[in-house]
Amino acid sequence: MNRTVCTRCVMDTSDEKITFNSVGECSHCQIFDKDSQSMWFPNETGKQKLGKILEQIRKEGEGKEYDCIIGLSGGVDSSYLALKMKDWGLRPLVVHIDVGWNSELAVHNIEQIVKYCGFDLYTDVMDWEEVRDLQVAYLKSGVSNQDVVQDHAIFSSLYHFAVQNGIRYVISGGNMATESVAPHSWHHSAMDSINLRAIHKRFGHKKLQSFKTISFFQYFFYYPFIKKMTTIRPLNYMPYNKKEALEELVRTVGYKEYGRKHGESRFTKFFQNYYLPKKFDYDKRKVHLSSLILSGEITRDCALKELEKPLYDPVELKNDKEYVAKKLKLSVVELDQLIDEPGRSYVEFDNWDRHYALLQKLKNILQKVTNKKIKTYA
Numbered sequence: 001m002n003r004t005v006c007t008r009c010v011m012d013t014s015d016e017k018i019t020f021n022s023v024g025e026c027s028h029c030q031i032f033d034k035d036s037q038s039m040w041f042p043n044e045t046g047k048q049k050l051g052k053i054l055e056q057i058r059k060e061g062e063g064k065e066y067d068c069i070i071g072l073s074g075g076v077d078s079s080y081l082a083l084k085m086k087d088w089g090l091r092p093l094v095v096h097i098d099v100g101w102n103s104e105l106a107v108h109n110i111e112q113i114v115k116y117c118g119f120d121l122y123t124d125v126m127d128w129e130e131v132r133d134l135q136v137a138y139l140k141s142g143v144s145n146q147d148v149v150q151d152h153a154i155f156s157s158l159y160h161f162a163v164q165n166g167i168r169y170v171i172s173g174g175n176m177a178t179e180s181v182a183p184h185s186w187h188h189s190a191m192d193s194i195n196l197r198a199i200h201k202r203f204g205h206k207k208l209q210s211f212k213t214i215s216f217f218q219y220f221f222y223y224p225f226i227k228k229m230t231t232i233r234p235l236n237y238m239p240y241n242k243k244e245a246l247e248e249l250v251r252t253v254g255y256k257e258y259g260r261k262h263g264e265s266r267f268t269k270f271f272q273n274y275y276l277p278k279k280f281d282y283d284k285r286k287v288h289l290s291s292l293i294l295s296g297e298i299t300r301d302c303a304l305k306e307l308e309k310p311l312y313d314p315v316e317l318k319n320d321k322e323y324v325a326k327k328l329k330l331s332v333v334e335l336d337q338l339i340d341e342p343g344r345s346y347v348e349f350d351n352w353d354r355h356y357a358l359l360q361k362l363k364n365i366l367q368k369v370t371n372k373k374i375k376t377y378a
């Protein structure tokens with residue numbers, strides 16, 4: 001298929017909403033240029049800003065068991081961040097949410113990091129039968145973001161733990177350096193529990209009892225305004241290079257590499273490298289590589305070479321497909337049939353869009369009245 005490719009990154013018209021300026025640079029590049037001015041400080045300014053934030057966290061945490069919380073998936077970003085948190089003298093409650101797709105390597109890496117840092121680890125093991133039912137419902141729905149189930153479970157658990165332990169600082173490995181590009185047309189938010197419940201109601205069979213969801217009200221009002229919870233992304237206040245971070249992890253804690261992005265979850269790997277390209281023609285490598293180009297970690301030529309490589313090794317794909325099918329109690333044929341069906345948009349199911357539009361209106365009015373900028377996310 002002939003596609004128009006951005007002249008600066010490697011995003012292309014497989015993102016239906018992409019636009020290009022007169023020199024062929026795409027909307028993602030333009031968003032990066034705009035956002036990075038207010039969110040990304042890989043320099044002395046960032047060092048000073050982060051220093052102040054850390055001081056505040058430590059000060060507010062005095063006398064408490066923990067001063068912040070971090071979700072550890074075993075991936076490079078959160079693992080590296082955990083090491084830095086030890087250096088910064090933070091005392092986090094480390095939570096790992098086991099949704100059922102952990103690779104053995106992820107478990108090894110998490111154990112090594114927590115041991116080295118001397119942090120308390122709480123592992124929340126989800127009820128697999130509920131997760132399975134929900135995951136199969138998502139496959140049947142045919143929507144593009146199949147990671148909603150695990151992502152929602154992870155954030156929901158993390159927020160609940162934070163509130164339970166009186167912690168208001170959530171430390172996140174999210175960062176502009178490696179994940180600034182995020183095409184909205186590819187993925188609806190994992191935090192939309194209205195959508196999650198609608199999909200489950202239509203295709204699920206089991207009642208969701210232990211699977212905690214975060215409501216629209218909780219996400220946009222209760223956590224940020226009542227509980228005063230704040231998400232801090234320290235990696236945006238320092239130079240962050242994934243390759244160097246990985247090297248430091250290997251050297252310091254004997255971290256073992258996964259090979260592919262999100263190799264810590266076997267489902268995410270299968271979903272990103274097979275489901276998305278096959279069903280929607282979305283190649284998530286373009287998103288990751290474009291982020292790395294924009295932050296200066298790799299060149300565009302290097303990214304283009306990377307994209308020439310096959311998405312999956314055939315033997316690995318066969319193994320992963322069998323693993324996913326078996327775990328979901330589907331036959332490989334059933335799984336293939338579900339993936340072969342045409343994809344659907346999340347808007348075919350009830351969702352938070354109308355609430356969100358109303359919230360934006362309300363926010364604009366309030367901003368005008370108070371003359372203050374209001375943040376509307378946790």
Ligand SMILES: [Zn+2]
Nearest residue numbers: 006009026029
């Ligand atoms: Zn671009």
